[in-house]
Amino acid sequence: MCASARRRRVRRAIKSIVCAAIIAVAGVACGWKAYTDLSITANLLRSRSVADSNLNNGAWQCIYRSIRAAVPEGSRVYININTSDALFLQRLTEMTTPWAMPVPRMSGARLVLSISRAPGDDYCSGLELGVTQK
Amino acid sequence: MLILGLALPGLLPALAVARRSPAVIFLAPIIGAIMAALAAELEVAVSLSLLGCYLLVAVTVNASVIASLVMARRVWRRPLVPQERFSLRWSILTLLVVLAALAVPLSGLRAHEIGWDPNSIWLTHALMLSGGHSELVTAMKDPVYHFANPDYPPLVPAVGALGFALFGQGNLYLAVAMTELVAACALGLVGTAIATVANTTGRQLTRVPAIAAAGVICILGFAVAGLPGIDGYADLPWSAAAVAAIVFGLVLPKSTQYLVTAWVCAVAASLIKNEGLITGAAVIVLIALRYRPLTFSRRRLGLGGLGSDGTAARLWVERAAFIVGPGLPCLIWVAEVRLLGVNDAFFMLSTSESLAYRAGATVEGIAPYLIIAPVAFAVLILGSIFLNRDRSRSGLGNPLWLWAACALGLGAIFATYVFGSFEIHAWLGASVNRVTVFGQLVLYTELAIWFVLAFDNIFARDDARQRDRSRRPRQREISRRQRVSA
Numbered sequence: 001m002c003a004s005a006r007r008r009r010v011r012r013a014i015k016s017i018v019c020a021a022i023i024a025v026a027g028v029a030c031g032w033k034a035y036t037d038l039s040i041t042a043n044l045l046r047s048r049s050v051a052d053s054n055l056n057n058g059a060w061q062c063i064y065r066s067i068r069a070a071v072p073e074g075s076r077v078y079i080n081i082n083t084s085d086a087l088f089l090q091r092l093t094e095m096t097t098p099w100a101m102p103v104p105r106m107s108g109a110r111l112v113l114s115i116s117r118a119p120g121d122d123y124c125s126g127l128e129l130g131v132t133q134k
Numbered sequence: 135m136l137i138l139g140l141a142l143p144g145l146l147p148a149l150a151v152a153r154r155s156p157a158v159i160f161l162a163p164i165i166g167a168i169m170a171a172l173a174a175e176l177e178v179a180v181s182l183s184l185l186g187c188y189l190l191v192a193v194t195v196n197a198s199v200i201a202s203l204v205m206a207r208r209v210w211r212r213p214l215v216p217q218e219r220f221s222l223r224w225s226i227l228t229l230l231v232v233l234a235a236l237a238v239p240l241s242g243l244r245a246h247e248i249g250w251d252p253n254s255i256w257l258t259h260a261l262m263l264s265g266g267h268s269e270l271v272t273a274m275k276d277p278v279y280h281f282a283n284p285d286y287p288p289l290v291p292a293v294g295a296l297g298f299a300l301f302g303q304g305n306l307y308l309a310v311a312m313t314e315l316v317a318a319c320a321l322g323l324v325g326t327a328i329a330t331v332a333n334t335t336g337r338q339l340t341r342v343p344a345i346a347a348a349g350v351i352c353i354l355g356f357a358v359a360g361l362p363g364i365d366g367y368a369d370l371p372w373s374a375a376a377v378a379a380i381v382f383g384l385v386l387p388k389s390t391q392y393l394v395t396a397w398v399c400a401v402a403a404s405l406i407k408n409e410g411l412i413t414g415a416a417v418i419v420l421i422a423l424r425y426r427p428l429t430f431s432r433r434r435l436g437l438g439g440l441g442s443d444g445t446a447a448r449l450w451v452e453r454a455a456f457i458v459g460p461g462l463p464c465l466i467w468v469a470e471v472r473l474l475g476v477n478d479a480f481f482m483l484s485t486s487e488s489l490a491y492r493a494g495a496t497v498e499g500i501a502p503y504l505i506i507a508p509v510a511f512a513v514l515i516l517g518s519i520f521l522n523r524d525r526s527r528s529g530l531g532n533p534l535w536l537w538a539a540c541a542l543g544l545g546a547i548f549a550t551y552v553f554g555s556f557e558i559h560a561w562l563g564a565s566v567n568r569v570t571v572f573g574q575l576v577l578y579t580e581l582a583i584w585f586v587l588a589f590d591n592i593f594a595r596d597d598a599r600q601r602d603r604s605r606r607p608r609q610r611e612i613s614r615r616q617r618v619s620a
Contacts, residue, residue: 029578034354050246090282
């Protein structure tokens with residue numbers, strides 16, 4: 001066999017080895033990463049996790065309905081929650097939107113809204129909306 | 135039902151763009167989502183409800199498509215180039231595999247998990263949009279809503295608000311589910327784009343690993359995003375849309391179909407989040423440079439010779455149109471937000487941390503999430519040395535386009551952290567796992583593309599060997615006759 005044919009064979013063999021390496025590396029990397037999604041999904045669908053999510057969502061949906069029942073539409077309201085309690089402050093502002101208009105200062109509001117944890121599962125699964133006239 | 139409400143108005147434009155490609159199924163809801171975002175932009179400007187604006191946008195877009203189909207029949211009836219032709223059987227198989235792959239992570243929707251930002255930002259925005267023009271504009275300017283980043287682009291909340299308009303606000307989780315469906319459609323586009331790489335090589339056998347890679351990428355997108363990928367965060371939708379734009383516009387061979395699909399994906403990315411806005415804009419510019427490359431004429435270099443100023447001017451006009459056209463929706467949003475006086479929260483305050491300190495902390499924070507980068511780089515080097523000719527023969531774009539898009543997107547995120555005003559370690563801790571979704575998804579997509587090309591090369595070896603074997607008996611017969619005649 002002449003030298004050029006031998007060199008071509010060697011080059012083709014090296015190319016095949018490189019292709020096999022690329023397939024192996026890419027296949028393992030992508031396949032392993034995709035596999036990790038299965039454990040994420042499985043964790044998410046544990047019955048305790050689902051129950052907790054439903055309880056939490058249900059509580060805020062209840063607050064949402066309570067605001068619409070207790071606050072006249074279009075009212076200017078002040079959310080009376082300490083800024084350090086970011087969760088309640090942001091959630092109550094969110095649930096008020098767009099039914100009522102939250103204002104940054106109490107002086108500009110007609111009603112004051114607050115939220116507190118109620119004992120047991122009364123009201124909104126342990127959350128209680130407070131609505132007071134200013 | 136949810137996805138139908140989004141997909142139906144976008145179906146005709148998707149068919150006009152992608153024709154028989156399996157991408158049509160995923161492109162239609164993305165176009166519908168873009169229409170919802172445009173409706174939100176209209177709602178900011180005029181005194182109409184979101185649903186009214188959406189109907190107006192949907193009717194206008196579909197009427198324009200019908201008008202162009204009627205008036206430019208010759209353009210729409212143009213024969214498809216080989217890379218754009220899809221056999222029905224392979225299209226259906228690709229679709230089934232991608233849909234089955236997406237169903238796995240989407241089963242997590244049954245958990246009804248809603249993350250912090252999806253509540254504070256996206257649900258709040260969706261409720262703002264549901265209130266109508268005056269409530270929306272008032273809320274956007276209200277300092278009470280600073281925590282909700284009201285300057286964020288409107289696609290995700292618009293899709294959620296559309297769900298509320300159609301099905302009521304009895305279940306707020308609806309908006310989160312719509313966000314996840316948009317993410318799934320964007321990943322479906324990435325998957326179908328990877329499967330399309332096999333179309334360019336022309337070998338039937340290559341389609342099998344390509345379709346497998348498409349399915350894996352769809353699941354991998356959700357894996358990279360982790361829990362924020364399924365509980366309503368917008369990082370996965372914009373990242374997947376941007377990656378789809380990169381593959382269609384910078385990797386697949388140049389064609390009108392892929393160009394327009396890439397634009398749709400880039401527009402979607404730019405209308406989802408601020409990071410998506412910058413990355414989408416960068417991808418649009420790169421696509422313009424690929425389709426209308428810069429040329430340096432001898433005349434411009436002062437070396438004399440031929441050159442036509444008219445041709446050069448026309449090219450620059452086309453480049454500008456390729457950038458401004460698809461960039462218009464996000465430019466409109468930016469203009470509206472600035473006119474309302476709404477500013478982003480990331481650069482408002484000054485910080486005592488030095489830029490060098492913030493840069494070092496940012497690199498340390500991002501590096502663990504881009505651990506796949508050296509692997510992808512090594513595959514790039516090997517692929518460029520041994521498979522470059524095969525890649526060029528298939529008409530695929532230079533891999534450096536993809537890496538440039540990745541670098542620009544990550545660069546924008548790096549710059550935001552370095553020049554932003556929040557305390558750097560807390561900021562990284564709260565967000566770095568999400569902002570790196572784009573970079574990770576691009577790198578894994580790059581691996582998937584080389585995977586398909588490597589397989590194609592192996593099948594090419596088999597084809598060549600089979601051709602040699604079938605030729606050998608004939609060569610033996612020729613040699614025997616020559617000996618006999620001698």
